[in-house]
Amino acid sequence: MVVFPPDEQDIKPAGLERDSPAFGGLFEEEGPDSHSLEKMDSLWDRARAEKSEQTGINPNELVRFVHQGTVHWITQEEAHTYLQLADEEDKRQNAIKKEIKRSLRGETQALADELSVLLAIAASSLSRYKREKAIPSEEIRRIEPALQRRFTEVESSLDCLREVERLIEQKRKKEPIFEEYESQLGQMLNLQRYGKSKEAAVLARDLVEKKRRYLIRSRALEPDIYTTYFYRLELQKIKKRILSTQKYLSAQRENNLEEEIEHLKGELVSLQAEKETQEDLMTRGVVLSRVEKEEYQGNLRKIDQTQRLLQDDTAEMESLEKESRILVTQIKNVDEVIAFISDEILNESGYEEIIDQRVRWMNAQRNMRRPVKMNLSRRKDSRMVTTSRRQNS
Numbered sequence: 001m002v003v004f005p006p007d008e009q010d011i012k013p014a015g016l017e018r019d020s021p022a023f024g025g026l027f028e029e030e031g032p033d034s035h036s037l038e039k040m041d042s043l044w045d046r047a048r049a050e051k052s053e054q055t056g057i058n059p060n061e062l063v064r065f066v067h068q069g070t071v072h073w074i075t076q077e078e079a080h081t082y083l084q085l086a087d088e089e090d091k092r093q094n095a096i097k098k099e100i101k102r103s104l105r106g107e108t109q110a111l112a113d114e115l116s117v118l119l120a121i122a123a124s125s126l127s128r129y130k131r132e133k134a135i136p137s138e139e140i141r142r143i144e145p146a147l148q149r150r151f152t153e154v155e156s157s158l159d160c161l162r163e164v165e166r167l168i169e170q171k172r173k174k175e176p177i178f179e180e181y182e183s184q185l186g187q188m189l190n191l192q193r194y195g196k197s198k199e200a201a202v203l204a205r206d207l208v209e210k211k212r213r214y215l216i217r218s219r220a221l222e223p224d225i226y227t228t229y230f231y232r233l234e235l236q237k238i239k240k241r242i243l244s245t246q247k248y249l250s251a252q253r254e255n256n257l258e259e260e261i262e263h264l265k266g267e268l269v270s271l272q273a274e275k276e277t278q279e280d281l282m283t284r285g286v287v288l289s290r291v292e293k294e295e296y297q298g299n300l301r302k303i304d305q306t307q308r309l310l311q312d313d314t315a316e317m318e319s320l321e322k323e324s325r326i327l328v329t330q331i332k333n334v335d336e337v338i339a340f341i342s343d344e345i346l347n348e349s350g351y352e353e354i355i356d357q358r359v360r361w362m363n364a365q366r367n368m369r370r371p372v373k374m375n376l377s378r379r380k381d382s383r384m385v386t387t388s389r390r391q392n393s
Contacts, residue, residue, distance in 0.1 A: 037120055037123055037124055037127070040117075040120050040124070041124055044064075044071055044073075044124075047071070047073055048062055048073045051073040051074075052073075055075060057075060058311075058312070058315050060312045060313075060315040060316040060319060061075070061076060061315040061318065061319055062074065062075065062076075062319060063075070063076055063078075063079040063319045063322045063323050063326070064121075064319075064323055065078075065079065065082070065323075065326060066117065066118065066121065066330075068102070068110070068114055069110065069113040069114035069116075069117045069118075070117075071117065071121070076318060076319065076322055079319075079322040079323075079325075079326065080322070082326065083322070083325055083326065083329065086329045092333070095333065096333055096336045096337065096340075099333060099334075099337050100337050100340050100341070103232055103235075103236055103337050103341065104229060104232060104341065104345070108158065108161055108162060108165065111158075111232070111235055112154075112158050114239070115154045115235065115238065115239060115242065116154075118239065118242045118243065118246070119147065119150060119151060119154065119242055121246060122147055122150075122242055122245050122246045122249065123147060125246065125249045125250070125253070126140070126143055126144065126147065126249060129249065129252060129253060129256070132256075134252065134253055134256040135249075135252045135256075139252070143245065143248075143249070146245065147245065150238060150241055150242050150245070153234075153238045153241075154235070154238055156366060157231050157234045157235050157238065158231075158235070159366070160231050160359075160362050160366070161228055161231035161232065161235070163362065164224055164227050164228050164231065164358075165228060167224055168221055168224045168225065168228070171220075171221060171224070172221070175217050177210065177213050177214050177217055178214065178217065178218075180210065181207065181210045181211065181213075181214040184203055184206065184207055184210070185207060187203060188200050188203040188204055188207065191203065222349075222351065223351050223354045223355070223358070226345075226346065226349045226351045226354075226355055227351075227354075227355050227358050227359070229341060229345050229346060229349075230346060230355050230359060232341065233338065233341045233342060233345075233346065236334055236337050236338050236341065237338060239334055240331055240334045240335065240338065243327055243330055243331050243334065244331060246327060247324060247327040247328065247331065250320050250323060250324045250327065251324065253320055254317060254320050254321065254324070257313050257316060257317045257320070258317070260313050261310065261313050261314060261317065264306055264309055264310040264313065265310065267306055268303065268306045268307065268310065271299055271302050271303045271306060272303060274299055275296070275299050275300065275303060278292070278295075278296045278299070
C-alpha cells in the first residue's frame with residue numbers, strides 16, 4: 001500500500017494567473033465547439049498580449065510556462081524564481097510527490113487535457129518553424145510522423161485506461177458494500193470533524209464488520225487497479241516524449257535565432273558605418289544631393305528597424321533559454337514519477353503477469369478494430385490539428 005504525504009504547494013512563481021483555460025477534446029472530431037490549433041494559438045497569443053499590456057513588457061520577453069494543462073505567460077523574473085525553487089531539493093521532492101499522486105489518482109480527463117495541450121504546443125511550434133524555414137526539411141519530415149505517433153499513443157493509452165476504469169466501476173456497482181462502506185466512512189469522518197464523538201463511535205462499531213468485507217472485495221479489484229497504473233505510467237512516458245520533442249524544437253529555434261542575431265549585428269555595423277560616413281561628409285560641409293539625402297534618411301530607417309529586430313530576437317532568445325531550462329526541469333520530474341510508478345508500484349505489485357496478459361489482450365482487441373491512421377498533412381482527414389492550413393493562410 002502506497003501512503004502519500006499531504007498535498008504540498010506547487011512549485012511555481014507567486015502570482016501566476018490562469019491566462020487561458022485547460023482544453024479538453026483538442027483532437028476530437030471537429031465541430032462548432034471544437035478547439036482547433038488555430039483557435040488555441042489565437043487564445044495563447046491574446047493571453048500573451050494581455051500579459052504584456054499588464055506588465056508593460058515586450059511580448060517576446062515573456063516565457064511560456066505550462067502547468068497541469070494550462071498555458072501561462074510569465075515574466076523572466078518569475079521564470080527565474082521557478083527555476084530557483086525547482087533547484088531546492090525539498091521543494092522539488094514535494095512537487096514530485098504531488099505529481100505522483102496526480103498521475104495515479106488524478107481524473108483521466110485532466111491527464112488527457114494536459115497531454116492534448118502539450119501536443120498542441122509542439123504542433124504549433126513545428127508549424128511556425130516550418131513556415132519560417134527555421135528547421136531543415138529533413139528534420140520536419142522526421143518530427144511530423146513522430147508527433148503523429150505521440151498522438152496515436154495518447155489516444156490508445158487513454159482508451160485502454162478508460163476501458164479498465166469502466167470495468168472497475170461495473171464491478172463496484174455489483175457489490176453494494178463499496179458504496180455502503182464508503183458512504184458511512186465519510187459520515188463518520190464528518191462527525192469526528194464536527195466533534196460529534198458519540199455518533200461517530202456508533203458508526204465506527206458498525207463499520208468494523210463491514211470493513212472486513214470491504215477489504216476482501218477491494219482485493220479482488222487490485223489486478224484491475226494495477227492495470228490502470230500501468231496505463232497511467234504509459235501516459236507519463238508519452239508526456240516525457242512530448243516534452244523532449246518541444247525541448248528539441250526550442251533548441252532548433254535557439255540555433256536559428258543565434259544566426260539571425262549575428263546577421264543583424266553585422267548588418268547594423270555596416271549600416272552605422274555608412275551613416276557615419278554620410279554624417280562626416282555633412283560635418284565637413286559637403287552638400288548632399290537629393291538622392292544622397294534620401295539614401296541617408298532610408299539608412300536611418302533601416303538602422304531603427306534593424307535595432308528593433310535585434311531587440312526582439314534577443315528578448316526571444318532569453319525567453320527560449322528559460323523555457324528550455326523549465327522543460328529540462330519538467331522532464332527530470334517526469335522521470336522521477338515514471339521511476340516511482342514503475343519501481344515502487346508495478347514491480348512490487350505481484351500482478352505483473354496478470355497485467356501483461358490483460359495488456360496483450362487489450363492490444364489485440366484494438367488491433368482488430370483497425371483504427372484509421374491519422375494524417376498530419378491533411379486537415380480534413382485528421383482529427384489532429386495540422387500545419388498545412390496555417391501555411392496556406
